Amino acid sequence: MQSVHYTNRKTGKIEKENVYFEEVIRFLYGKTFFSKTIGRFLLHSMAKHPFFSWLFGISQSRPASKSKVLPFIKRYAMDTTEFRDQAEDFSSFNDFFIRHLRPECRPIAATDAIIPADGRYQFFQKIGINDPFMVKGEQLSLETLLQDRQKAKLFVDGSLVIARLCPTDCHRFYFPVDCTPSKAQLIEGKLFSVNPIAIKENPWIYYKNRRVITYLETEKFGTIAYLEIGATNVGSIKQTYTPDTFYPKGSEKGYFNFGGSALIILFQKDRIQFSEDLLNLMKNDLEIRCLIGESLGKA
Numbered sequence: 001m002q003s004v005h006y007t008n009r010k011t012g013k014i015e016k017e018n019v020y021f022e023e024v025i026r027f028l029y030g031k032t033f034f035s036k037t038i039g040r041f042l043l044h045s046m047a048k049h050p051f052f053s054w055l056f057g058i059s060q061s062r063p064a065s066k067s068k069v070l071p072f073i074k075r076y077a078m079d080t081t082e083f084r085d086q087a088e089d090f091s092s093f094n095d096f097f098i099r100h101l102r103p104e105c106r107p108i109a110a111t112d113a114i115i116p117a118d119g120r121y122q123f124f125q126k127i128g129i130n131d132p133f134m135v136k137g138e139q140l141s142l143e144t145l146l147q148d149r150q151k152a153k154l155f156v157d158g159s160l161v162i163a164r165l166c167p168t169d170c171h172r173f174y175f176p177v178d179c180t181p182s183k184a185q186l187i188e189g190k191l192f193s194v195n196p197i198a199i200k201e202n203p204w205i206y207y208k209n210r211r212v213i214t215y216l217e218t219e220k221f222g223t224i225a226y227l228e229i230g231a232t233n234v235g236s237i238k239q240t241y242t243p244d245t246f247y248p249k250g251s252e253k254g255y256f257n258f259g260g261s262a263l264i265i266l267f268q269k270d271r272i273q274f275s276e277d278l279l280n281l282m283k284n285d286l287e288i289r290c291l292i293g294e295s296l297g298k299a
Contacts, residue, residue, distance in 0.1 A: 006120045006287040009277070009294070014286065017120075017166070018076060060258040065093035072096075076168045081105075094258045101170050106292040108250040112220055113272060113296040116253075117173040117263055119163040120287035123274045127160050127266075142266070144207050146225060147187050151215070154223055159272050161265040161296070162206075164287065171256040173263060175247050176296055177224065179216035183243040187211050189230070206264065212237050214253070220299035225266040228256070237261075250293060272297045 004017040069090050073080060080087050082105040090096040108114055115121070127142075142152035165171055175181070189210040210230040215223055228237045239254040241247060274297040281288050 006289050007281050007284050008289045009281065009291075010289075012281070014284065015289070060094040060097065061092045063092060066090060066095075068093045069096045078168060097167070097258050098171050098255045100172065101292070108293040109295040111275070111295040111297065112299045113177045114174075114249050115163075115290045115292055115294040115296050116176040116226075116265070117163055117165060117171075118169040118291050119165045119263070119289075121164075121278075121290045122160075122162045122287055123278050123282055124160040125274055125279060126269075127155070127158055145227075145264075146213060151225065154268055155225060155266040157269045159267040159269075159274065161263070161267075163263040163265075163290075165256065165261045165263070170292070171261060173228065173253050173255065174292060175216070175241075175249055175251050175253050176226075176265065177216065177218050177221055177249050178247070179218045179221075179224065179249075180246050181226070181241055181243060181253070182215040182217070184239050185213045187213065206262070211264075212239070214239075221271045222268045224268075225264075226253070227264040227266075228254070229262040229264060230256075231261050272299060 005014050006017055007013070008015050069087060072078075072093070073087055082101050084100040084102050087096070090099070142155050143149050146152050146155075165173075187210065190205075190208045206229060212228045214226045216226055217223060230237060236257045237254065238257065241251070241253050247253075275295045278288060278290075278297075
């Protein structure tokens with residue numbers, strides 16, 4: 001299986017991702033005989049029972065897990081000057097995982113819509129045959145994703161944003177536009193990995209995984225569907241906002257406890273124009289590394 005690469009938005013250069021637990025992911029989702037037999041058995045056993053991910057997540061909140069923080073930072077050459085708190089002060093690995101960043105390191109762009117989380121992104125101006133929601137040439141329905149026929153109709157031929165948060169990313173997520181959010185709706189599901197190694201062969205993962213849906217009512221964009229997708233070893237998805245309260249773009253919405261995670265954002269048809277550089281970089285057919293507060297687009 002090929003290595004995972006992405007495009008760095010700031011530099012425009014293609015970079016190789018240092019994947020956390022890469023050997024394990026390749027074993028569970030690969031094409032070798034052992035992956036297709038033993039790997040798949042273990043994969044579905046773990047994904048079927050979120051207890052394993054919950055238990056692993058709990059272990060990352062123990063004081064003993066603090067010893068993993070500094071070696072992790074060193075291994076992935078992380079920039080600690082972006083952290084609001086000192087690296088030595090985190091009480092556990094999960095405390096580090098859900099760290100706050102210094103506001104000046106993530107300035108909020110003046111555009112109508114902004115990037116809601118640090119991560120690797122894909123942008124689709126119009127949901128269609130080229131988006132990743134394809135299984136053997138057949139596009140899965142929005143109704144399957146949202147579990148709501150009437151809501152799904154709102155986003156037919158709309159625009160799509162997918163963000164994958166890596167273990168090295170800050171796992172807090174924010175509102176991309178000025179909005180009034182609904183109460184978050186939990187849809188139970190599995191906890192498969194959302195790494196490209198897994199998604200490439202199993203795009204149905206987005207529809208199978210546990211997810212939380214919030215509908216954002218806006219003046220400029222109409223209704224937006226904002227989904228947090230759980231993944232392997234995600235202890236939980238925490239919401240920190242108050243429903244039915246107005247929030248300006250860049251306000252915190254919540255965070256993922258330990259584990260890989262993803263966001264999906266759906267816009268109604270002809271409601272957003274993504275920033276030109278993002279659409280140009282998408283021609284590389286790779287994810288794009290984006291940061292909180294950068295320009296997403298205009299209404």
